[in-house]
Amino acid sequence: MTRNDAIVAAYRVLQRLYPRAFREEYGDDIVQLFREQLRDESSWRVCGRGLVDFAVSLPTRHVEIRMARNRTPALVMLVSLVLAATTFAFVEGLVGVAVAALGAALAIIIWRKERPARAERGAAGRWWKLLTSGIALLAIVLGATTAMGELSEPEWVVFAVALLVSVTLIGTGTVLGVIHLTDRHRANRIAA
Amino acid sequence: MTPRDRLKPLPVAAVHIVLALLPGELHGYALMRKVEELSDGTVRLGPGTLYGTINRLVDDGLIEETTGRVARQDGERRRYYQLTSGGRAVALDELSRLQTLVRRVRSRLPKDATA
Numbered sequence: 001m002t003r004n005d006a007i008v009a010a011y012r013v014l015q016r017l018y019p020r021a022f023r024e025e026y027g028d029d030i031v032q033l034f035r036e037q038l039r040d041e042s043s044w045r046v047c048g049r050g051l052v053d054f055a056v057s058l059p060t061r062h063v064e065i066r067m068a069r070n071r072t073p074a075l076v077m078l079v080s081l082v083l084a085a086t087t088f089a090f091v092e093g094l095v096g097v098a099v100a101a102l103g104a105a106l107a108i109i110i111w112r113k114e115r116p117a118r119a120e121r122g123a124a125g126r127w128w129k130l131l132t133s134g135i136a137l138l139a140i141v142l143g144a145t146t147a148m149g150e151l152s153e154p155e156w157v158v159f160a161v162a163l164l165v166s167v168t169l170i171g172t173g174t175v176l177g178v179i180h181l182t183d184r185h186r187a188n189r190i191a192a
Numbered sequence: 193m194t195p196r197d198r199l200k201p202l203p204v205a206a207v208h209i210v211l212a213l214l215p216g217e218l219h220g221y222a223l224m225r226k227v228e229e230l231s232d233g234t235v236r237l238g239p240g241t242l243y244g245t246i247n248r249l250v251d252d253g254l255i256e257e258t259t260g261r262v263a264r265q266d267g268e269r270r271r272y273y274q275l276t277s278g279g280r281a282v283a284l285d286e287l288s289r290l291q292t293l294v295r296r297v298r299s300r301l302p303k304d305a306t307a
Contacts, residue, residue, distance in 0.1 A: 018240070022243075022244070022247065025247065026243040026246070026247065029220050029239075029243060029271060030239040030240060030243050031239075032220075032221075032269075032270075033220045033221050033224065033239045033242070033243075034239050036221045037221075037239075049236065049238055050238060050239065052238065053237075053238020053239060053240050053241055054238070054240055056238075056240070056241065057238065057240030057241045057244050058240065060241075060244060061240070061244055064244070064248075180277060180278075183277060183278065183280075183281040184277050184280075184281075186281065186284070187277070187280045187281055187284055
């Protein structure tokens with residue numbers, strides 16, 4: 001066993017202190033990268049930098065995992081939305097509207113604070129799934145109603161809800177698609 | 193309020209990674225070297241920081257792993273990463289923001305202070 005092999009083995013042992021999920025996903029890559037650093041640079045320098053990096057990144061990874069597990073904001077957001085909807089539906093007058101608005105505002109604030117950084121841009125990439133599922137649902141609804149002929153009252157409710165969902169999917173997919181294609185066009189133009 | 197105003201700024205390590213990935217896909221070690229090269233050696237990402245940031249960027253949908261989809265001739269086990277379309281737009285936004293920052297600061301400097 002060479003000295004570098006021994007250093008890599010010791011570094012691999014240290015990796016066990018990272019959270020399990022992170023270690024399982026990236027542990028081998030981290031060790032491989034460390035090994036490549038040792039191949040190209042002075043081992044003392046690599047070890048020093050590696051230890052500093054380990055000391056900094058270890059607590060960060062654990063905090064991230066704990067924050068990802070924290071479901072309190074999602075629960076508070078859900079309660080706020082339910083409060084807003086219930087108040088709006090059952091409490092008449094200005095008080096009902098005011099409490100509903102407060103609940104909705106609280107839910108929006110929590111959503112804005114808790115969403116991942118810039119995740120909405122990634123969401124635009126899924127536009128075609130929404131669009132195609134909306135079109136497919138619309139085709140099924142129209143096909144089924146044509147085949148069934150006269151609809152009873154409960155069937156009309158199902159038809160209306162399915163129609164609303166399909167139109168919402170198509171609308172959302174179209175908007176996200178426009179955002180996505182505009183972003184791509186802009187990126188290509190700047191890169192060119 | 194523009195869409196950019198509503199977005200949280202990326203941390204320094206993440207900015208360097210998305211900018212380093214603008215020309216194309218890279219594996220971890222090449223990415224680390226590229227960041228070091230782009231910053232003239234002032235930003236050195238250690239393995240834990242690099243993969244922690246990669247993990248966050250993958251979760252946020254800004255970069256994606258390409259190893260599964262790109263056939264490798266040499267059979268190596270490296271994992272490659274590239275920007276998603278959203279990640280590319282964010283990287284170009286960051287580039288534009290930095291260019292604007294430099295231009296504005298330069299225009300406000302006294303003449304004898306400019307390089």
